[in-house]
Amino acid sequence: MTTAGAGTAQHHLGARKLLAAPDFRRLLASRLAAQWGDGLFQAGLAGAVLFNPERHSDPLAVAAGFAVLLLPYSVVGPFAGALLDRWDRRRVLVVANLARGLFVLLTAVAVGLGLAGVPLYAAALVVTGVSRFVGSGLSASLPHVVHEDHLVEANAFVTTAGALTAVLGAGCAVGLRELFGAGDGGSGSTTAFAVVGSLAAALLASRFGRGALGPDEVDEPSRTLTAVAHGLLDGARAAWRTPTVAAALLALLAHRAAFGVSLLLTLLLMRHSLEDFGPLKAGLAGLGEVAVAGGAGILLAGLVTDRVVAVLGRRGTVCGALLLAASTQLGLGLPMLLPTILAASFLLTFAGQVVKLCVDAAVQGDIGDEVRGRVFALYDTLFNATQVAAVTAAAAVVPLDGRSPGLVVAATAAYLLGLLGYLLMTRRTTTSAAGA
DSSP, rough: OOOGGGGGOOEEEEEEEEHHHHHHHHHHHHHHHHHHHHHHHHHHHHHHHHHHHSSSOOOHHHHHHHHHHHHHHHHHHHHHHHHHHTHHHHHHHHHHHHHHHHHHHHHHHHHHHHHOOOHHHHHHHHHHHHHHHHHHHHHHGGGGSSSSGGGGHHHHHHHHHHHHHHEEEEEEEEHHHHHSSSSHHHHHHHHTHHHHHHHHHHHHHHTSSSSTOOOOSOOOOSSHHHHHHHHHHHHHHHHOOOOOOOHHHHHHHHHHHHHHHHOOOHHHHHIOOOOOOOBBHHHHHHHHHHHHHHHHHHHHHHHHHHHHHHHHHHHHHHHHHHHHHHHHHHHHHHOOOHHHHHHHHHHHHHHHHHHHHHHHHHHHHOOOOOHHHHHHHHHHHHHHOOOOOHHHHHHHTTTOOOOOOOHHHHHHHHHHHHHHHHHHHHHHHHHHHHHH
């Protein structure tokens, strides 16, 4: 298995050799189709709620939107984890993608009819909840198509490609809004296009053989409901028993809390406060620029993380990423100008993606396959619940124009506290090794 310092022992296959494996290509293609659809759906829904001239938004409405998009991952996570360690993951990917496609269309109808509140949020909640089965299933399946010696490299490639494809999907949503219009009808038509990604992902996943994606062993009670009830607890126990995973999760949660605050401020600044700066645009176009800057950060992280881990080890890489994020948050976040916000988006997304890749590698390499799905479910549950909690807390105190230096400082402190917690928890690994 991979360990915190195992990166130095790995050699690099490169994208061409990774893509030479048919099963890897197929799993990657299914992931890209799903994430393109996710990016388009989320951007289409965000445009319908936040930048629709027929609707009004304030900080609490933004927080509600985040809850709709992210909390289902936390609610469904324990169920997804237990079932992914019990059911054929190929079947999960096919059925979940088809179900998601159906509810994408229902959500688009709700948007087009001008529905708000519970009807719209209920449809969107189901879409993002079902997406959790897809995301967890894809992550838990990766070790079945790549040798564990190359998990860091393969995960960096897959995660980076998927994140960039989601950004592309969001960009497609912006373009479709220009074509169909920014009102309810246009927003509904834009959102409906996300069904293409779900259908393509289901078709690609169906081409795997039965059992090809695991699980290899089923360490579950005989009754499914009992398995579901214990899924989250089992994931937590497995993560806690593996210090490299527990510490990495803590670092990532610090990033998500800080990033959630920054994202809320960015949305409010773009809508209410910032003005165009030369060729740079504010408003919805500005959010597109933020997405491009973030995509560039994700791309850079995918290119360099594996090599940085090989030199510094996973521990040094995570520490460096958190320090970079803290300095970026304070230095580029406080001016609250359009150019500095775009630069901060690039660097914060880069740093966060580096941490995420290290977490993914820790879970995939250090956790047994029989419980890996439940750990990924725990990962997603904490990941999204933390961001929603941070956004909601910030929404309660942020001014409408988004100009809040205090929240920028608080986000910086979150990164530093995450670094301290990470260092303290990784000492468990050192202490265990010394006593062995």
